[in-house]
Amino acid sequence: MGDVLVFAEHLGGHFPKTTLTAVNAGTELAKRRGGSAIAVVMGDAPDAVAAEIAKYGAAKVIALKHPALKNYLADAHAAALAALVKKTGAEFVLTTATAEGKDLMPRLAARLDAPMASEITAINDDGTYVRPMYAGNAMATIELEGPVKVITVRGTAFDAAKPAPSASPVENLDAEIDSATLKQEFVSFNQTKSDRPQLTEARIVVSGGRGLKSGENFKVVLEPLVDEMGAAMGASRAAVDAGFVPNDLQVGQTGKVVAPELYVAVGISGAIQHLAGMKDSKIIAAINKDEEAPIFSVADYGLVADLFKAVPEMVEELKKVKAH
């Protein structure tokens, strides 16, 4: 009882920071519920990634191997993970609410006939959890019943696991999958090429909104600021809706949730759906020509200005600061 299986997402031999967040949140949950955190690395050759994950303090790492786990696919991964839950008798399965975590965990929950809590932000001692609803305008205290519970955590609400003094033991297992039941076929992954930090991992995020007026302006006006600050680039849903930038840059209720040290909102009015994705940032700066824009109600520093003048000026000012 109380054991937590942590699904350790990885791609091409590497794992994102959100996997370390899951390991830490899983360890925290196991501690509160009197069990151990077991990280599960799935793949056709999971050994190398499993050895990496083993450096981060999980009680144990399971490397779950099967040819059908070569690429991530919900049906094969849910089948293998569900079989492992039964085999280990784990009470919880947990991962971070990334695109992959969101795709996999509900399918797993249904397979286990278990309840699922999405994107929790806190684990309470009384057995309850906290999760946002209504774009973060309500925080729900919830309870999960039954022998198995499935949980995703919000990446910004938990710290990443730190390297531990000694490596976790690694157990190698062959996954139990009935290949005849698999129906999904991986075709390709078209990775967005970028030298910038990942949106959910960056120390600074600079986001643009509809105020930028075009995709071209994201390039010529906003990107110099993004790069001068060594930041990740984000966008409001309005900018995505208008076709200025791809959806994987979207920050907000229906996009990514970020909490960097500094969030710079440029030409973003600050609809509640956008605030839901960035209001936990440590420092928020906003540039908008409308002084009534709701973004100013959450900004630590607000500048009422025409962004087409202010942003290039800011690039020059930052260069001056750097030169000192």
Place this chain on the structure above:
Amino acid sequence: MKILVPIKRVPDPATTIRVLPDGSGIATDNVKWVINPFDEIAIEEALRIKEKQSGGEIVLATVGQTTWQEQLRTGLAMGADRAILVKNDGYLDSLGIAKVLARVISDEKPELVLLGKQAIDDDSNQTGQMLAELLGWPQATFASKVEIAESKVTVIREVDGGLETIAFKLPAIITTDLRLNEPRYASLPGIMKARKKELKEIPLDSLGLALSPKLKIKKLTAPPKRQAGKKVGSVAELVSVLHTEAKVI
């Protein structure tokens, strides 16, 4: 092709949500109710598939109270052919809803089920994936492009760091992301026609499903409010305070 589109009734995204003082829910006075925006995208995609194939049937389904008929009628006005309301006044968690929908789907036997990736009220992002598992069907969540050739479907998915393409045979579950399409408005003739389209009510009890929610909401609280800071007078001042006061650059 027969397509089933499950929809949900949610507060209009522009509504300001307030938690009731006793934490039992949200204030619903002055709330305008709409079709969950991602489900609207699902209806639109179903309509486009039907138009392209010049044939087929689009069935809407929802699990809720009598008032949810309004959203079904709106979907019918957009162009769906008929609708099913599984009438339920009680609370169900996502898995419960998925079990009810799985039952409706088993009876209706559509080849494709399209629904929103998440409902913007509980923000759970679970129902489509759960449905796929309950039915033993393939799933493609966060779809930004759907191509159907014969009985083979290719879907481009919006995932972290890029776009993924997966393929499978029908029947299947697809959940919609923002950029899949832009939903149409219901036309006036569409609204007139919708009044005469079939809207069937099925009492939940009549389905004989054993449903007991294992996710329980104990209470809601308002989130901590972030305080507004100060306005700065110039770009130079902004950079200066970020550097010397906030020490983030």
